[in-house]
Amino acid sequence: MPPPTASRPARDRLLTAAGALFYESGIAATGVDAVLARAGVSPATMYAHFAGKDGLVAAYLEDRHTTWRQTWDAVLAERTDAVDRLLSVFDAVDRFRGEQGNRRGCAFLAAATELPPGHPGRRWLDADSELLTARLRELAADTGLPDPDDAAATLLLLYDGALSRLARAATTPALPGDDPVTRARRLAAAWVAAHRG
Structure with missing residues (x-):
């Protein structure tokens, strides 16, 4: 920024x-x-x-959610293949990291551990979860996967895991291997290929 x-x-x-x-x-x-x-x-x-710090936190999360959604929208607009569109969530993370300097993992996952129930910022944590779940389910259905809900849950697990690993890498030495987002995308692609058969 x-x-x-x-x-x-x-x-x-x-x-x-x-x-x-x-x-x-x-x-x-x-x-x-x-x-x-x-x-x-x-x-x-x-x-x-x-309205004080809580209002500022909510506005920060709203702004971040909007930027993230726009980034993913732009990546999706560049993809035509159904599987590439489903895996675009990982490509969007890479683009978002490049544009925003996102080195510490997911701001929403971090905020989820800090904000108490009822905090106005929780609205944007919910919006992020809803965007991910609904869009991944829809994109999974477009690929012909037999259980779009299961596909969305699996890809969301890989997505959250990759972002959590990025956060850990910011404070601890990196584990051997490639970038966690790259690895998560590769695992997701393999899972999709195995389940579309």
């Missing part, structure tokens, strides 16, 4: 600063003062745009 500059609207600067800090350090570990300092805005300006 680009660094905040005074010429950008305050709301954009707050979202950019919050997005970087929440993703790098975690939501609970990031205080509002750190976000304000990075964004270069006053507390009054933040409260004019967001």
Whole structure:
């Protein structure tokens, strides 16, 4: 994400600063003062745009969800083969990582461990889960797989595992082998081939 500059609207600067800090350090570990300092805005300006930290967290997750969905949409638009479209979730992760600098795994998986029930940001965690599950089910059905629900659940398990491994790699030495997203895509392709037969 680009660094905040005074010429950008305050709301954009707050979202950019919050997005970087929440993703790098975690939501609970990031205080509002750190976000304000990075964004270069006053507390009054933040409260004019967001209902406190919880509102800022929800807006950060909404923004991330929108960017992720648009990235996946763009990758899907480039694919015509039904199996490639189903596996596009992994290609979209690669593109998202390249564009957003996504080195620490999934922001939604991380937020799910930090946000209490009833937090306004949970709406976007649910939206992310619904997008993944519904779209993978639909794309699996398009391939002719006999059980699209099972296919969606299997690919989602591989997707979550790859993103969790990325998060672990940010704090521990990498295990031997290739990139976890590449490996997950390869395993998914093999599973699809075996179950389409």
